[in-house]
Each structure stands twice: as structure tokens, then as C-alpha cells.
Amino acid sequence: MQPAQHQRADYAWFQTLGTRxxxxxxxxxxxxxxxxxxxxxAVNTYLIEQGRLDIHEGETIAFVVSSSCDYxxxxxxxEHIEVGLRVARLGNSSVHYELAIFKAGERNACAVGHFVHVFVDRVDQRPIPIPMAQRAALARLLHN
Known part of the structure; x- marks a missing residue:
């Protein structure tokens, strides 16, 4: 599933990365x-920084269950790139992200992707409701 738009203005949060x-x-x-x-x-940086996800000791972790990319x-x-992030759907235990990769400062995306996380209990790895801190952070990225 591709985002309807592939322009920088359609994404809510960005992370700058350098290609290696x-x-x-x-x-x-x-x-x-x-x-x-x-x-x-980009997704995990956002969850750690904005949603206080504790990837080392937290009771909740998130698994990727689906992903795709169009180039x-x-x-x-x-090159320096900027990864744009927005949330297409925020469910009870899952979140559907839409992402785009831009060359630094460019308006049009070089690639767009789709990424789905399911939040699970670290011990039994069964789906659980998205914790409030992560839900609040993800809600800020919801795209209409």
C-alpha cells in the first residue's frame, strides 16, 4: 500500500541519516x-525518543509483521537522506506506518514504504494493547 502522496509536506516527522x-x-x-x-x-528512533520505548528492559516490544517499498x-x-514518517492507522495492538525517503532538502520522495508493527509482551510474545506513552506519540503522527 503506497501513501497517496509522495511529497515532503505530507510527512509529520523526519530523521536525517547518512548513507554508508x-x-x-x-x-x-x-x-x-x-x-x-x-x-x-527511523521508526524505532521515534518510538524511543518520543514514545519512551525501552528496547532493553521494557515489558513491551514491537515486531515488524509486514513491510514493503516502492522506488x-x-x-x-x-548522501544525506531524510526519512519521513507518518501513521496511517493506529489499532489496538498494531500500527501501520507510511515512510518516505528524500534526498536532503528535496521535495519529492526517492522511495516510499509501508511498515507494520505489532506490540507484544516481551516474555510471552503475545499481542498486547499499545502502551499509553507509545500510543500518544504515535497519535501525533496520524495522517488523515
């Missing part, structure tokens, strides 16, 4: 699988 030497593949651009690590880094323009090392 080993991100490039034999064709001279960032390999497609690396985009997923950019998405994962429009390549990126390569060395």
Missing part, C-alpha cells in the same frame, strides 16, 4: 534491502 559506504551495491547505488534498515531505524529515484553513498 557499504550501503552501495555493485551498481553504484544503495541496495534495495538497505531501505528497510532506514525505515526500521522512484536512486540514492548512493555519500
Amino acid at each position: 559506504w557499504h550501503d552501495n551495491d555493485i551498481y553504484g547505488h544503495v541496495n534495495n534491502v538497505v531501505y528497510y534498515s532506514y525505515f526500521d531505524s 522512484f529515484n536512486s540514492i548512493a553513498f555519500p
Whole structure:
């Protein structure tokens, strides 16, 4: 599922990342699988910083259960990119993110992705309601 828009103004939060030497593949651009690590880094940075998710000791963790990416323009090392994040759907135990990767300062996305987390109990790994701190942080990113 692609976001309806692929422009910077449609995303609520951004994380700046630098591409790394080993991100490039034999064709001279960032390999497609690396985009997923950019998405994962942005989502988890937001949850840790804004939602107080404790990835080491917390009772709740989040598992990726679905992801996809569509590519429009390549990126390569060395470049700075900005990963835009918004929430498409906030359920009881799951959240559907929409992400976009932009070259620094550019208006149009190079790639757009979809990422679904299910929040689970760390011990039994069964779905649980999204904790209030994370729910509040995610609600701020809801896209209409």
C-alpha cells in the first residue's frame, strides 16, 4: 500500500541519516534491502525518543509483521537522506506506518514504504494493547 502522496509536506516527522559506504551495491547505488534498515531505524528512533520505548528492559516490544517499498529515484553513498514518517492507522495492538525517503532538502520522495508493527509482551510474545506513552506519540503522527 503506497501513501497517496509522495511529497515532503505530507510527512509529520523526519530523521536525517547518512548513507554508508557499504550501503552501495555493485551498481553504484544503495541496495534495495538497505531501505528497510532506514525505515526500521527511523521508526524505532521515534518510538524511543518520543514514545519512551525501552528496547532493553521494557515489558513491551514491537515486531515488524509486514513491510514493503516502492522506488522512484536512486540514492548512493555519500548522501544525506531524510526519512519521513507518518501513521496511517493506529489499532489496538498494531500500527501501520507510511515512510518516505528524500534526498536532503528535496521535495519529492526517492522511495516510499509501508511498515507494520505489532506490540507484544516481551516474555510471552503475545499481542498486547499499545502502551499509553507509545500510543500518544504515535497519535501525533496520524495522517488523515
